[in-house]
Amino acid sequence: MYERxxxxxxxxxxxxxxxxxxxxxxxxxxxxxxxxxxxxxxADAIIRAKQTxxxxxxxxxxxxEEVCRICRDTRRDQxxxxxxxxxxxxxxxxxxxxxxxxxHVLGGSISPIDNRGPADLRIRELVxxxxxxxxxxxxxATNPNTEGEVTATYLSRLLSPLGIQxxxxxxxxxxxxDLEYADEITLGRAFEGRRTVSV
Amino acid sequence: MYERxxxxxxxxxxxxxxxxxxxxxxxxxxxxxxxxxxxxxxADAIIRAKQTxxxxxxxxxxxxEEVCRICRDTRRDQxxxxxxxxxxxxxxxxxxxxxxxxxHVLGGSISPIDNRGPADLRIRELVxxxxxxxxxxxxxATNPNTEGEVTATYLSRLLSPLGIQxxxxxxxxxxxxDLEYADEITLGRAFEGRRTVSV
Numbered sequence: 001m002y003e004r005x006x007x008x009x010x011x012x013x014x015x016x017x018x019x020x021x022x023x024x025x026x027x028x029x030x031x032x033x034x035x036x037x038x039x040x041x042x043a044d045a046i047i048r049a050k051q052t053x054x055x056x057x058x059x060x061x062x063x064x065e066e067v068c069r070i071c072r073d074t075r076r077d078q079x080x081x082x083x084x085x086x087x088x089x090x091x092x093x094x095x096x097x098x099x100x101x102x103x104h105v106l107g108g109s110i111s112p113i114d115n116r117g118p119a120d121l122r123i124r125e126l127v128x129x130x131x132x133x134x135x136x137x138x139x140x141a142t143n144p145n146t147e148g149e150v151t152a153t154y155l156s157r158l159l160s161p162l163g164i165q166x167x168x169x170x171x172x173x174x175x176x177x178d179l180e181y182a183d184e185i186t187l188g189r190a191f192e193g194r195r196t197v198s199v
Numbered sequence: 200m201y202e203r204x205x206x207x208x209x210x211x212x213x214x215x216x217x218x219x220x221x222x223x224x225x226x227x228x229x230x231x232x233x234x235x236x237x238x239x240x241x242a243d244a245i246i247r248a249k250q251t252x253x254x255x256x257x258x259x260x261x262x263x264e265e266v267c268r269i270c271r272d273t274r275r276d277q278x279x280x281x282x283x284x285x286x287x288x289x290x291x292x293x294x295x296x297x298x299x300x301x302x303h304v305l306g307g308s309i310s311p312i313d314n315r316g317p318a319d320l321r322i323r324e325l326v327x328x329x330x331x332x333x334x335x336x337x338x339x340a341t342n343p344n345t346e347g348e349v350t351a352t353y354l355s356r357l358l359s360p361l362g363i364q365x366x367x368x369x370x371x372x373x374x375x376x377d378l379e380y381a382d383e384i385t386l387g388r389a390f391e392g393r394r395t396v397s398v
């Protein structure tokens with residue numbers, strides 16, 4: 001229906017996560033209406049990021065260096081590792097300013113449906129990091145969904161013989177949320193993890 | 200928070216319509232995880248479309264030639280012009296297979312808020328197309344929102360002295376919709392435009 005090059009562009013854009021056919025069409029025409037300069041800036045940013053960004057040799061966070069900014073920072077607590085699924089989870093956790101230790105990016109979660117098992121994640125590399133005994137606490141910060149829970153359970157079974165303190169992020173009601181709209185599993189978890197109020 | 204090149208990519212992606220900061224972040228990491236080949240294909244498709252696509256000399260539809268496919272098609276009814284805001288509206292109308300005439304793309308709608316007046320649209324070019332008297336009917340297919348209605352009203356006032364038959368797309372209940380959920384303006388229009396049932 002469209003000219004070849006527009007159709008190609010719409011198809012390429014539709015492959016991106018969260019963009020449906022209508023959204024892709026909208027973006028395509030937005031780009032056709034934009035200045036060549038802005039369009040080139042976008043295409044360049046895509047290629048540049050892909051060319052520049054590698055994964056940290058230590059924790060597999062996205063970085064432009066061999067070792068990422070967090071791993072290089074000697075002021076950070078070297079005895080704690082927070083295990084996450086993706087690099088973007090690190091940014092979310094860093095925003096909280098609650099954690100001053102190191103990270104380890106698994107590169108996903110165990111998901112039999114997607115044919116992704118423990119061997120596809122950077123679990124071996126995590127175990128290697130623990131070998132020298134410097135790390136005393138591991139926080140399992142995988143996503144609070146089925147795949148993330150399975151991954152956390154797998155890791156806790158694997159790591160508990162090492163005598164390292166293991167913890168999992170608390171599940172419960174999101175702050176600012178409405179109790180009425182919480183799903184029963186979240187509400188159940190909030191009960192389970194209820195905390196004594198000190199007066 | 201992110202490495203420079205990732206941050207740049209997220210910012211560039213956030214400028215696209217319908218993509219918020221979270222969506223841009225998701226797409227950025229999706230691209231970083233993709234093969235270089237796929238990423239290059241996307242960047243190439245963006246640049247290629249922008250380089251190849253021009254606007255039809257006659258109707259201002261997006262095209263790779265001087266004159267678009269529809270204007271070149273001599274089998275189409277040369278006496279009817281359907282006026283639309285954007286090229287993508289042509290595709291939507293073509294899908295209905297209801298219209299076999301020509302189009303005219305205004306390049307937007309009259310919108311004082313966005314500082315867009317009649318002079319910013321391709322209205323002069325439309326009037327020029329009517330000069331030889333070959334066109335006998337114009338269908339005003341601007342969007343059924345405030346800006347589209349204003350544009351249609353402006354055009355109908357401008358064009359009615361030319362003695363050309365003018366029409367506007369019908370407003371009413373969307374097919375497959377629920378009467379209960381229709382807003383009162385749409386329902387009002389549906390009453391106004393009610394059609395006699397022949398038994």
